[in-house]
Amino acid sequence: MALPAYRKTVRKQPRRHASPVLLMLLITAxxxxxxxxxxPRSR
Structure with missing residues (x-):
């Protein structure tokens, strides 16, 4: 079933999440x- 011409399809914007790898680097670095x-430096 096609949508009527006067109605636009509503598309949710994807949220910008940090990838798990980037998140791990930001925590561990x-x-x-x-x-x-x-x-401690040994001499």
Whole structure:
């Protein structure tokens, strides 16, 4: 059944979610950098 010409089809806009990989990188990258900076240096 075709829609009447006067009615536009309503399409929901997709939400912009971060991909799981990007989310994991955003969480782990600061932790890795902080661990590298705060690591005790042996001489």
């Amino acid at each position: 600061p932790a890795v950098l902080a661990a590298a900076v705060l690591r």
